[in-house]
Amino acid sequence: MSSDRLSATFAALADPTRRAILAHLTKGEASVTELAKPFEMSLPAISKHLKVLERAGLIVRGREAQWRPCQLNAEPLKDVEDWLEQYRQFWEESFDRLDDYLHELQTQEKQDGQQE
Numbered sequence: 001m002s003s004d005r006l007s008a009t010f011a012a013l014a015d016p017t018r019r020a021i022l023a024h025l026t027k028g029e030a031s032v033t034e035l036a037k038p039f040e041m042s043l044p045a046i047s048k049h050l051k052v053l054e055r056a057g058l059i060v061r062g063r064e065a066q067w068r069p070c071q072l073n074a075e076p077l078k079d080v081e082d083w084l085e086q087y088r089q090f091w092e093e094s095f096d097r098l099d100d101y102l103h104e105l106q107t108q109e110k111q112d113g114q115q116e
Contacts, residue, residue, distance in 0.1 A: 005057070006083060009076040012056035017041070018049050022058060025072035032068060 012018055021035050036046040050070060053059040057076045062069045 005076065006079055008056040009058065009080055012052050012058055013080075015049065015052075018053055021046075021049060021053065021070075022072060025059065025070060029062070029069040029071040032070070035070060 013022075017039060020038065024030060024035060024038075032043060032046055032050065035050070036043055039046065050059065050061070054061060057073055060071045060073050062071065
């Protein structure tokens, strides 16, 4: 996966309106009008958000007569998850080291308390 695709995905996810649109699409496909309902935005403004999501590969837009249903494509989110995995491992290892250190301090405190 190219970093450009990852950058496009993160850029698309950076906007709360686009994240809300994606959340809506987890329930199934929807029209532009349906996606616009929760927002105080014009249809052209929602369409601009949809174009960003489409360029990032996060949605697919169909065509059924005059209806253009939008559907979630979660594949780019898998790429984000894979990228984040290395950081999850880093944090888990850091927390494990911190846990070991705290356990060592507690053991030392108990030993010091018993010597007094």
